Amino acid sequence: MLALAMAVLLVSAAWAEQKIIKSHGISTFGELKYPADFAHLDYVNPDAPKGGEMSMSWTGSFDSMNPYSIKGRSGLLADSAFESLLTGTADEIGASYGLLAESIEYPKDRSWVIFNIRDIAKFSDGTPVTSEDVVFSYETFLSKGLSSFRVQLAKMVESAEILSPKQVKFVFKEDFPKRDIIEAVGGLPIFSKKDFETTGRNFEDSFMEPMVGSGAYVLERVDVGKTLVYRYNPDYWGADLPINKGSNNFATIRIEYYGDSTAAFEGFKGGTFAFRNEISSKIWATGYDFPAVKSGEVVTDALEHGNKTTGQAFIFNLRREKFQDPRVREAIGLMFNFEWSNQTLFYGLYDRITSFWGNSKLEAVGRPSAEELAILEPLADILPAGVLDAEPVSPFVSSSRQLDRKAMRRASALLDQAGWPVGSDGMRRNAKGQMLRVEFLNDSQSFDRLIDPFVENLKKLGLDALHTRIDNAQMKLRESPPQYDFDIVTGHLQTDYVPGTGLRQYFGTESADNSAFNKMGLKSEAVDKLIDVVLAANTQAEMTTAVKALDRVLRAEKIWIPQWAKNTHTVAYYDMYEHPDPLPPYALGNLDFWWYNAEKAAALKASGTMK
Structure with missing residues (x-):
């Protein structure tokens, strides 16, 4: 009788050890900051107005809209079209929350994970995001991704299995460390399998026609090597998610390319674009004395951050x-x-x-x-x-x-x-x-x-x-x-x-x-x-x-x-943008959770300060 009781206890202990966790997110160490029913992230303005344009500059040029190929130089933000199953926040380290995935299921030892994809998740062409797209994306990175990344991915994953149209399971290699393996796989960009089948594109090639993604912005206009304009997708599926509240506030994001930083600064002074994250100490120390700064129409600020150094x-x-x-x-x-x-x-x-x-x-x-x-x-x-x-x-x-x-x-x-x-x-x-x-x-x-x-x-x-x-x-x-x-x-x-x-x-x-x-x-x-x-x-x-x-x-x-x-973001912008105060420690967020003040913008344009 005693032996039977001991056997029952051992079996019960084994089942307890393999208890399946179902959650809205996962933390590498410790607990998640935000509970399953959180309304919005602490650092955003959930009532931020929508609309207007965020415009900025970049130096150099581009000849591709494929950010995952070593061929060519991709346009800035080309990867913003793609979302992942999980996403991080700007006020936590080692935490990931469901984005395309509504929830995840995994055992305590993290030897496998099931991602439950949201029913409402869809690509910009209106087709649903499915487990087939997830497995296709994983297999694409495994066979055609950057070689160093491909090698690591092959070491991590034993198999990727479609359980249902909205459910996919990854089983991990037994001898690979499991600490943050779920976050790593959950962070893979997800592509549309249908898009690749329709276009016949090669993932490793350089190409200008952007791949179809599920993100909040789509490419609206491109002048190769000169200008990129991204437009907010009014049918964006994830607009009302708590993780997105107070984010994706601009109607358009425009990037103007310049040959060098000096030319870009002259463009900023002339009102060609409106936001500048100043990386030149000389310009920061000596250049911001033009009339729009003196009148207050251009704001200059040093915003503290908690980022580690860049390497x-x-x-x-x-x-x-x-x-x-x-x-x-x-x-x-x-x-x-x-x-x-x-x-x-x-x-x-x-x-x-x-x-x-x-x-x-x-x-x-x-x-x-x-x-x-x-x-x-x-x-x-x-x-x-x-x-x-x-x-x-x-x-x-x-x-x-x-x-x-x-x-x-x-x-x-x-x-x-x-x-x-x-x-x-x-x-x-x-x-x-x-x-x-x-x-x-x-x-x-x-x-x-x-x-x-x-x-x-x-x-x-x-x-x-x-x-x-x-x-x-x-x-x-x-x-x-x-x-x-x-x-x-x-x-x-x-x-x-x-x-x-x-x-x-x-x-x-x-x-x-x-x-x-x-x-x-x-x-x-x-x-x-x-x-x-x-x-x-x-x-x-x-x-x-x-x-x-x-x-x-x-x-x-x-x-x-x-x-x-330096331990600050040195920024200058025409006085039509606003941001949360204080900012979160790990992101400037000007493309994410800043917003546009339409009245101020109208005044700047009426005065001729902005083009």
Whole structure:
């Protein structure tokens, strides 16, 4: 009798362990902020008026409306047509709520998930969003997506099964970490299978006819390389969802393309477009003194945010033999004088980026903690020097002179040790007689004033350094796979607050020779193993410790020369836009939850200020 009772208890415990959770969303760690019956997100104005136009600029050009192909350069916001089963918010980290999916069902171990698609969800052509479209989208990414993304997706998913027209089930690979796997699959853009069958388009091609999506905006007008206009779809299926209340407030969104930021600023001053997120410190410090600013018709503001730093940096191409030695990379980095640049060129507006997770709790600081050492010490034989017993690598702090003599002496010693001594002509050569040539590839006029002094410093160190300006199309071709035809470029080594498989795309060995994201071609056994530890973390505390350890090693690899960041959004706009106050910590939201004041706009047009 006792044995029977024990058996019943064991079976009951097993069933309890496999209890199926049904929810309106999912959080990687902890509880969701918003309950199932929430009316709207806290940071929006649910009564925001609808209508008007948000207009802004972009630099460069475009020749495609396919944002998922490495061929061509896609137009800005081309991906906004596509929604996903789940979506995040701007005031939470690691939380996803149902968008196309009304609810999800999954076991405690997250080994599978069922998405229940909303009955009202439909594409812009009026056809319903079905589980067949979801599986088609998944299989498209699996077979024709970006190669680095495709590899990670194949590792995650065992199968995708249509249970009914509005129900789809994903089963995950047994050995893949399950922490945020539901959010990852739930975040895939969903395409219309019918659209692909009707047009016969190839997902990997560059094309101008946009793919059919389910999003709130559709492409209304395109002047190739010059102008894009998106129009709010009056039949948008998701207009009344609580997750969308107070969002998608503009009738149209217009983007004007310019050859460079200076031309764009002149367009803004002339009233050609109305909103500018100012990224030029020089223009921000000296340019906003024109009449419309003085009269108050143009608002300038610095809006605080809580975002971590961007990972913007000069990136080395480690596929080049000359950059294999970290001493060479360190020496080159020493010759970038951020302090002089910030005071002389940036008007003191920026802070130096030091970490891949700067301005967040994930940034490594001080010497490794006992918890970090427990992760790092088993990898001691493959770690870069200093990781176990020193503070994390941080950029050299230079003097106020363009050429810092102390930095130059240190860089010179490193190059001597690395086998690049100075010859009688003042140039550094290796044992083969090859000069140490370093080319900065750049497609941005605003970076000229930054790169040129850097190049001057490197020349004084004995390098054959040069700055090559090219256009956007050439840049896309040269920095992307399979060419990788560059020495140093500016890029963004992006990271997340809850890092997932994107770590392998940006920093993993398997993506080094085929990824558009792993620009430097990093191949580090230590980094690969630490990425596995990060992905396997089951609690916020475990993940934080693992990310700090990874941050230390990435910084010690010296794969970048970190650039700069600021803790505010510096914006200027014609006084016809309004926004929630305060803004949420993780988004500016000018295209999302700002709104248009029709009376103010009419006054600006009547005065001739706006065109």
